Amino acid sequence: FPLKNLFIFILAMGILAFMLYINRIKFSVMPDRLILFTAAGALLVNFILNTQFYPQLGKYQSGNTMAAQIREARINPELVFCYGTVVRTFDFYSGRYVPMLDSAGIRKELEAGKSIYVFTPAPHGDTLLLQYPKAKAFLTSPDKHITKLKLSFLDPEKRMKGLPISQLFALEPGMLAENP
Numbered sequence: 417f418p419l420k421n422l423f424i425f426i427l428a429m430g431i432l433a434f435m436l437y438i439n440r441i442k443f444s445v446m447p448d449r450l451i452l453f454t455a456a457g458a459l460l461v462n463f464i465l466n467t468q469f470y471p472q473l474g475k476y477q478s479g480n481t482m483a484a485q486i487r488e489a490r491i492n493p494e495l496v497f498c499y500g501t502v503v504r505t506f507d508f509y510s511g512r513y514v515p516m517l518d519s520a521g522i523r524k525e526l527e528a529g530k531s532i533y534v535f536t537p538a539p540h541g542d543t544l545l546l547q548y549p550k551a552k553a554f555l556t557s558p559d560k561h562i563t564k565l566k567l568s569f570l571d572p573e574k575r576m577k578g579l580p581i582s583q584l585f586a587l588e589p590g591m592l593a594e595n596p
Contacts, residue, residue, distance in 0.1 A: 495530070531588045555584040
């Protein structure tokens with residue numbers, strides 16, 4: 417994940433310079449230097465993780481990226497539902513509890529004449545397409561559980577290979593006639 421913010425780089429270098437300064441202090445006793453050096457090192461690592469690594473990693477988590485795309489597309493949040501599995505990050509970044517619908521629930525909404533949007537994390541999009549073959553993915557987003565990182569994901573050239581895709585489908589009442 418490349419460093420994109422010069423301020424973060426300068427601050428990180430400042431913390432590193434402080435660590436080197438601590439290591440060179442002659443008048444301090446060894447245990448104090450060791451504690452200060454360790455604390456400064458922990459500060460540096462946490463600073464880089466929280467300002468650089470995790471924000472970029474969040475771009476690969478479909479819950480927050482899909483919620484942002486829905487806001488940008490100005491989709492009415494009351495018309496958005498989940499299908500297949502609960503995605504808590506989607507709820508959090510949507511700013512509301514997004515109701516779950518099963519196949520019968522989707523059918524009920526469409527029979528009521530509503531056009532709805534259905535968020536499906538991978539692999540549930542395939543199941544939805546079996547029921548509504550003419551449904552089109554309105555928005556897509558990579559779907560990586562950022563708490564389950566593997567070394568291959570950290571390699572930029574291998575990152576997108578085999579990464580599942582979450583989708584937001586637009587479903588309209590006219591699709592019911594095709595699906596008995």
